[in-house]
Amino acid sequence: MGMERTTYHHGNLRQALIEAALELALARGPEGVSVREAARRVGVSPGAPFRHFPDRRALMTAVAQEATERLRIEVRHAVRPADRSALRRLAALGRGYLRWAERHPAHFRIVSARDQIDVETSPGLLRGMLAGRRETEDTVRAAQAEGDIDPAHDTQQLALLARACVYGLARMRLDGHLPQWGVAPGDETRATEAALALLIDLMARAPNAPGQASVSASRPRATRA
Amino acid sequence: MGMERTTYHHGNLRQALIEAALELALARGPEGVSVREAARRVGVSPGAPFRHFPDRRALMTAVAQEATERLRIEVRHAVRPADRSALRRLAALGRGYLRWAERHPAHFRIVSARDQIDVETSPGLLRGMLAGRRETEDTVRAAQAEGDIDPAHDTQQLALLARACVYGLARMRLDGHLPQWGVAPGDETRATEAALALLIDLMARAPNAPGQASVSASRPRATRA
DNA sequence: ACCTGAACACCGTTCAAGT
DNA sequence: ACCTGAACACCGTTCAAGT
Numbered sequence: 001m002g003m004e005r006t007t008y009h010h011g012n013l014r015q016a017l018i019e020a021a022l023e024l025a026l027a028r029g030p031e032g033v034s035v036r037e038a039a040r041r042v043g044v045s046p047g048a049p050f051r052h053f054p055d056r057r058a059l060m061t062a063v064a065q066e067a068t069e070r071l072r073i074e075v076r077h078a079v080r081p082a083d084r085s086a087l088r089r090l091a092a093l094g095r096g097y098l099r100w101a102e103r104h105p106a107h108f109r110i111v112s113a114r115d116q117i118d119v120e121t122s123p124g125l126l127r128g129m130l131a132g133r134r135e136t137e138d139t140v141r142a143a144q145a146e147g148d149i150d151p152a153h154d155t156q157q158l159a160l161l162a163r164a165c166v167y168g169l170a171r172m173r174l175d176g177h178l179p180q181w182g183v184a185p186g187d188e189t190r191a192t193e194a195a196l197a198l199l200i201d202l203m204a205r206a207p208n209a210p211g212q213a214s215v216s217a218s219r220p221r222a223t224r225a
Numbered sequence: 226m227g228m229e230r231t232t233y234h235h236g237n238l239r240q241a242l243i244e245a246a247l248e249l250a251l252a253r254g255p256e257g258v259s260v261r262e263a264a265r266r267v268g269v270s271p272g273a274p275f276r277h278f279p280d281r282r283a284l285m286t287a288v289a290q291e292a293t294e295r296l297r298i299e300v301r302h303a304v305r306p307a308d309r310s311a312l313r314r315l316a317a318l319g320r321g322y323l324r325w326a327e328r329h330p331a332h333f334r335i336v337s338a339r340d341q342i343d344v345e346t347s348p349g350l351l352r353g354m355l356a357g358r359r360e361t362e363d364t365v366r367a368a369q370a371e372g373d374i375d376p377a378h379d380t381q382q383l384a385l386l387a388r389a390c391v392y393g394l395a396r397m398r399l400d401g402h403l404p405q406w407g408v409a410p411g412d413e414t415r416a417t418e419a420a421l422a423l424l425i426d427l428m429a430r431a432p433n434a435p436g437q438a439s440v441s442a443s444r445p446r447a448t449r450a
Numbered sequence: 451a452c453c454t455g456a457a458c459a460c461c462g463t464t465c466a467a468g469t
Numbered sequence: 470a471c472c473t474g475a476a477c478a479c480c481g482t483t484c485a486a487g488t
Binding site for chain 4: 013044045046047048051052
């Protein structure tokens, strides 16, 4: 009887709604989330959520922010073991992203569902996304400094290219494009990671100024699959 | 009085509905399309569309097929002027795709809206997508044969990588990710095409077996932006 | 054969009224 | 301050009945 959760209904509806929505997104995809159903699951009337979120988009945006935070944590874990060279960290960064998208498709989808969320209105979301970019760019720059990537290339452009590849691979997998690109069922993880390794490999080859013997020594064996 | 369009209502509802839905998608995005509204615009009762499409997804899939056909036409146009070398054709292919996505965001979104369409049930859609893959792979293979891309790399993997980059760039632009990646407003076209050019440039560098002097001669000046 | 129009079970959102 | 519950204007989908 001594339950302390119930100011009026049960403390903070806001967080409960975010969690309910996240569960719904997990079960039926982002567009399967309905405010009414989230309210129902949390035991509250259909109008109640609108006291905490101006509209459905705001709820979805809050869910996306939570998902982004979990992404950052998971990707950071993937990178740690491979910090011998910046180029390898870059590869690990990409693999971490791919694996997160694979393991949490609902989170990935909601984070990239431009039509369901409002990135601009969420400082937390923006911060998380900028952190991802900063980490990528810093790693690319370090790899250039270490001589593994041609310093003549623009760092920002390399980072954008890397992200586009990884994001594209993750989306192609999720959007079911891979079968049409010759990837056998069950082979998606290997194929997408091989494509990423190929990109890293291409980035590592042929610096503009020849004579950097250290490059091939630290070049990862990327296309071993 | 002598109008010949009206077997019962006006000939073929099916095509009229597809066009109405396409217009709706253009105006309010794929998920802004409602079967009822399409029926209304075409002057027919809410239940009528279900005589031609089993459900909303089927209508959206038909719209996606129409959009894919237009994509193929537009991309083919982009390629023709640049057929001097296979590597340049590959770049043109990518640019054509990017430009199509830029000019017809609604078409691009509906074609890649896995949650709104059913690719497997549409032979026409599947055919269009496979044609896109075949063209990419053939061009990569030709570039390898011409010595512009290292023949040691797997053709399918190169093609997948190229598509992932281009698809990823197009989606990042549409999903509003570019501002967070250091791309100034108005600079999206230049930035995405530069990233694509960078990829082509990376692909063109450093064949495994050295001593192919012809390579640098036919290598496009990719990163001139 | 093809369409109507009413019906059903849902939505998001608003707003008076309650506590 | 926060929630209820009825209301409004929408959905997708079904199905008898019409032509």
